[in-house]
Amino acid sequence: MNAPVPSHVLPVYEPRPLPPAMRSALQQRFGARCSTAAAVREQHGRDESPYPVTPPEAVVFCESTDEVAAVVRLAAEHGVPVIPYGTGSSLEGHLLAVQGGISIDVAGMTRIVHLHPEDLTVTVQAGVTREQLNREIKDTGLFFPIDPGANASLGGMAATRASGTNAVRYGTMRENVLGLTVVTASGEVIRTGTRAKKSSAGYDLTRLFVGSEGTLGVITEVTLKLYPLPEAVSAAICHFPTIAGAVNATIQTIQLGVPIARCELLDVNAVRMVNAQSGLGLRESPMLLMEFHGSDASVKEQAETVQAIASELGGEDFAWATTPEERTRLWTARHKAYFAGMQANPGCRSVTTDTCVPISRLAEIIEGSVADADATGLPYYIVGHVGDGNFHLAYLVKDGDAAQRALAEGASQRMVQRALALEGTCTGEHGIGLHKMGFLVDEAGAGTVELMRQVKRALDPKNIMNPGKIFVL
């Protein structure tokens, strides 16, 4: 492991002030939609990561690809950083203006550009959130499954290669983005991909921009795959005497090839927090929250298989949520775990891990990480998309308490080392941002990261696209 500086400690950046000429050009073009108000800048200089607020010098609220391109052309001319901003739900510091510059807020780009139910595709502007999309396509009998919990923007989800609870069956943004409209670092508008389901036409620029965290261009439109709403949906919870039982039931379910749609772990701490916030009255033990999609027969078959596996591993109280209302109540509680954690620990911020390992190694990493977390004495909880081998151990640390932060970051670093030794990754779905730059080198190796840098330098020679994220040039 090569981590001379703790991964979460930020390098010192050269400030790049906003030239007055650019400021007035922006104000002339965007009027009140270009803001330098302190409150607006501060809101755009933070996210859900534990870093101090680092505001941009101005925020431009864009409503079209052309407007984004106009901002980027000015930024390129003046060598000023630009940071795309959707809903602000990043956990890794993606949105902080560590080198100054402009925040491009695309939350107003909420148009469904083209809906093609006959092809199971839709093109949306980058500011459309996953919940808005699913509301707007409800009548088509289709849905978009990727669900990271937060009601994130689809542009942001593409930029971080997000996934979440349904990924075990439907894949991540990597598998579900067909094409993009991107404003490049020179302010040019390009399209990647087509609406065809597959293609071998040249370099996969779509996948290059998916997960590039705003460092190669600004995603302004996203073409997505949709899926027919399953004929039958059934959710179940199952309690286990130990976390190992829940994890082993997951491992066997995946190894057997059961096409489970969601398979979420909550440790006893998460269950307690969720109970406190949502009043669900769940039994306070480790549990799996599962969902099955398919025909009536197939859902029944899947559930029976998993129930048999769970029973053998000590699973109890296999309980069904058959109505949509019950299911919504359960999943809403799961999605609010993050806020429940905050609420249970006032004045705290979350240091959230995101390791993902090959499925057979999941028990080993969770066991080691729980022991380590217990030893810190910090409040923590675990939730996870365990069907993918991905889980989040979130430490609640007092805002500004350097000692607590260091304890949590140390444990996080050891967890990443465990994940890498098990041939996994430091981040399943949250991205590198500021927080995991050191881990990226440990994971990918210096040569591979240098190749990423070569791509960055080629596509963004002035280093204006969300600079200082993923790696420092």
Next chain:
Amino acid sequence: MNAPVPSHVLPVYEPRPLPPAMRSALQQRFGARCSTAAAVREQHGRDESPYPVTPPEAVVFCESTDEVAAVVRLAAEHGVPVIPYGTGSSLEGHLLAVQGGISIDVAGMTRIVHLHPEDLTVTVQAGVTREQLNREIKDTGLFFPIDPGANASLGGMAATRASGTNAVRYGTMRENVLGLTVVTASGEVIRTGTRAKKSSAGYDLTRLFVGSEGTLGVITEVTLKLYPLPEAVSAAICHFPTIAGAVNATIQTIQLGVPIARCELLDVNAVRMVNAQSGLGLRESPMLLMEFHGSDASVKEQAETVQAIASELGGEDFAWATTPEERTRLWTARHKAYFAGMQANPGCRSVTTDTCVPISRLAEIIEGSVADADATGLPYYIVGHVGDGNFHLAYLVKDGDAAQRALAEGASQRMVQRALALEGTCTGEHGIGLHKMGFLVDEAGAGTVELMRQVKRALDPKNIMNPGKIFVL
């Protein structure tokens, strides 16, 4: 459409001769495994495309990543092109030494490096073919589904983003490669990806190399997803009075979300050729060849749904192949369609199209393309992975007959224009190679192709990695 020069006409390249110092360095290191024999060079200077043989100056038979790296380091030092060579089954001219240089034959790299059945992953050397892989993992109860027909090498399949008959259910190489070992243009060995199922750790270099056709580096190892062998498999054929009926049955099957595993169209010409070669005695009409994977109940359910759809559209003789032997006979016949076409037309070569369109547009493009093909008067046949919106119309043209070739290429160009107008792609799975460079610009736009060039220049500044393919620098 911007195609001043017909797409298939090759530009004139600067020759880049092999310096004697490099030749002797190769011979010293590789001995008899570095060959300059005319027969060996000619075998490596052709593929299944209709271009004239264009041999490399030498062929090096490599047996390890380190050996590939040694060749590339020499090539980088001397500015000499290198062309990775697997089984030679490219249809688009990928393997031709249009700028001279060295062919790196990896067919001897046939080792299964790591098999992890407990994680549903395997790492293989680039020369392992898909049939070898499936033979070697048979005892694990797992299989690798991607099946382009030819018994291609997995390195080559990754390099062209191949797919084939099972892609409608299991995805393409894009979705099924977890990581790669790559020798970069400087001869450095890097790893991309991990064995975790998903990751958000930096740029998706895995997907950048998948489909890069040897132009960014040489893939030497591939880590793949595996799948549990389905509990039940059932294949069926269904005849239709018209090709439109077969296509519309496919469209409705996909729109309904039936998780069909294979859905292949054969036009009447393809059926005739297959009958002549394999003696299957199939009724000579357009047909679908389908396969269903799942539990017993789910396979039954899927098949009933598709049978109902097909019947409404004039489908007849829905016939089942329930034993593995019957299924193998059918699929072998399908896979041999290409060679059956050659056999039925001695002295001909195949000009094969590869368009892929959004599923609802499939009937329209096939209808137009059939009319166009009939008007050429050339022998042709259609096979296709129609569940993905992808099909191949193959023209059989007399080798060296420029007039026939021009007729076929003209029709191919019109078909691509149709596909692009329908928001599809010029190549679903074969790649750009030499043959579709003009189409790539029409499809992606000059700005997007220029961005690909920027990536190429950054990663291969001396333009030694399979130069002259995908685009000309």
